[in-house]
Amino acid sequence: MEGLVSLPAQRTVFFVSDRTGITAEMLGNSLLSQFEGLNFQRRTIPFVDTPDKIDDVLRRIDETAAAEGRRPLVFSSIVDEVMSAQLGHANAMVLDLFQVFIAPLEAELAAKSSHAAGRSHGIANSHEYFARMEAINFTQTHDDGATTRDLVKAQIILIGVSRCGKTPTALYLALQFGILAANFPLTPDDFVDRQLPRSIVPFRDKLFGLTIDPERLQQLREARRPASKYASLANCEFEVREAASLMQRERVPTVNTTSRSIEEIATTILHRAGLQRHIY
Amino acid sequence: MEGLVSLPAQRTVFFVSDRTGITAEMLGNSLLSQFEGLNFQRRTIPFVDTPDKIDDVLRRIDETAAAEGRRPLVFSSIVDEVMSAQLGHANAMVLDLFQVFIAPLEAELAAKSSHAAGRSHGIANSHEYFARMEAINFTQTHDDGATTRDLVKAQIILIGVSRCGKTPTALYLALQFGILAANFPLTPDDFVDRQLPRSIVPFRDKLFGLTIDPERLQQLREARRPASKYASLANCEFEVREAASLMQRERVPTVNTTSRSIEEIATTILHRAGLQRHIY
Numbered sequence A, B: 001m002e003g004l005v006s007l008p009a010q011r012t013v014f015f016v017s018d019r020t021g022i023t024a025e026m027l028g029n030s031l032l033s034q035f036e037g038l039n040f041q042r043r044t045i046p047f048v049d050t051p052d053k054i055d056d057v058l059r060r061i062d063e064t065a066a067a068e069g070r071r072p073l074v075f076s077s078i079v080d081e082v083m084s085a086q087l088g089h090a091n092a093m094v095l096d097l098f099q100v101f102i103a104p105l106e107a108e109l110a111a112k113s114s115h116a117a118g119r120s121h122g123i124a125n126s127h128e129y130f131a132r133m134e135a136i137n138f139t140q141t142h143d144d145g146a147t148t149r150d151l152v153k154a155q156i157i158l159i160g161v162s163r164c165g166k167t168p169t170a171l172y173l174a175l176q177f178g179i180l181a182a183n184f185p186l187t188p189d190d191f192v193d194r195q196l197p198r199s200i201v202p203f204r205d206k207l208f209g210l211t212i213d214p215e216r217l218q219q220l221r222e223a224r225r226p227a228s229k230y231a232s233l234a235n236c237e238f239e240v241r242e243a244a245s246l247m248q249r250e251r252v253p254t255v256n257t258t259s260r261s262i263e264e265i266a267t268t269i270l271h272r273a274g275l276q277r278h279i280y
Helices: A022-032 A051-068 A081-087 A099-109 A126-141 A166-177 A188-193 A198-206 A214-224 A233-249 A262-273 B022-032 B051-068 B081-087 B099-109 B126-141 B166-177 B188-193 B198-206 B214-224 B233-249 B262-273
Strands: A010-017 A039-045 A073-077 A093-096 A156-160 A181-185 A207-211 A254-256 B010-017 B039-045 B073-077 B093-096 B156-160 B181-185 B207-211 B254-256
Touching (some): A010 A022, A022 B099, A039 A051, A051 A081, A093 A099, A093 B099, A156 A198, A166 A262, A207 A233, A214 A233, B022 B039, B022 B073, B051 B081, B073 B081, B081 B093, B126 B166, B156 B262, B188 B233, B198 B207, B207 B233, B207 B262, B214 B233
Parallel strands (some): A073 A093, A156 A181, B156 B207
16 A cells, blocks of 8 residues: 555756855755655756856756656746846746845845856955955864964854864854854863863853753764763763853853754854854 | 045845844845945844844834934845734835745745744754764864775865865865765875875775965965975975876866865865755
8 A cells, every 4th residue: 555655746946056056055945944745856056157058957957847747946046137037948937036136136226236146155355265264274273172372363262061062163153154263172170170271261251152961962972982981871961060050150151052053053152242244 | 535535335234034044144145245336234133033023123223224314225034924024114125035935936836834933054853963963073083184094984085285275175065065075185295106195096986186276375375384395386386286287197076276265166076076965
């Protein structure tokens, strides 16, 4: 009987862009995530920036429509109006997230847009490029308390127990937002002393604590060192409790990472620290 | 006379979201980058997910409009229809990039959307969460040839001379796309041997070479070790030339990083390697 159960209908979704397609794909995924139970097959086609390439994409879309007997969805971001219109001839539902907004913006700003591709996610100017590189480099060198040099330059210093999410959060802050983010472990030694590590005390206004539920921490540590004391639930509970009371005593703001994505943790930190981010 | 030159009019731009606002801000920036010469002042307000919070935002927007004598632009992403409509009462041009597309999608898919916030950039499911963490951890441990263990698990192995962009690209591939990306330096020793480092030879189908113009390389190395032989133009030219001919001999595909952003480099690599990415 199982063979007769009708599967949810499948739709192919194309993300088509004259540049990286990252924005189109993020917005498209965000919209599609609202339709649970449907089955989407995703295809990304970046750098579609000539009429010939648009023709190739048209052919792929139309072949898919014919093969599946159902027109695909297309989320596109094509700055050139003529090429965008050309893509609109596909046998598909085409949503160009760039074209929809550009005309109302031109009217509101009383200005013509430059209609030039590649201004986003490209190297806009070399000052920004070097600032981003410096943030990544700083964050990488200041991972897990590796050095206390130049901590004065840090914009954020994350603290927390091993495996609570410090490294991914710091890397994301640097890569996506250009923030100089150091991170520093809280270890059983700090709990004996009941004090913050001495080297970060001068920078307490930059500290941000990451907390985590002991059960999730156990899972993460088990994956790294199975059946160790380090990963045991009892030890995780001890470290989490001690870290939380240390942060509370020292009035370090905290965010619980357990059910938050890296994007949410990073956004929460910047928002509460009052830092305006710069999205790359 | 300089004081009399009229400055470009300033517009305040709000990015308002019930979640992180990252998608709204990316799309908004991409659109605004089409209007050169205008001066935008950006304000991000994430996690606006109750009617009270919408009211607070409305007040901020209206105060800004009154103070500047010019209505702000608002790029919003609010999944709840009622709250989105509430925000629409602001004295501003409000573009809700979620609402614009959701109704046509519901019609096309013959399905109601769940209208629930937080499905994007949240922890959708724990399998994806752990896969992403594993990719970040793998990439971090396999930075700059630090280990050759488990290289068989790598999906991409980047090679290139010191400071050509391997680390930022690998980190971006892991963080944004969940790709297990190792990276391996090409050093003067390899140029003497005129061979790929022995430990990566078994994985040549995963290799991707990053090239760079010697002048840009010199700038990047100067920032790290000023006035060194390492940073000298002659040495940069030598290393770039040798690396390029090694990659060509070994038929390693390459991408030039000089005038490309990290997003463009990462997208180019996945596109040419035929890997469908998963955007987090």
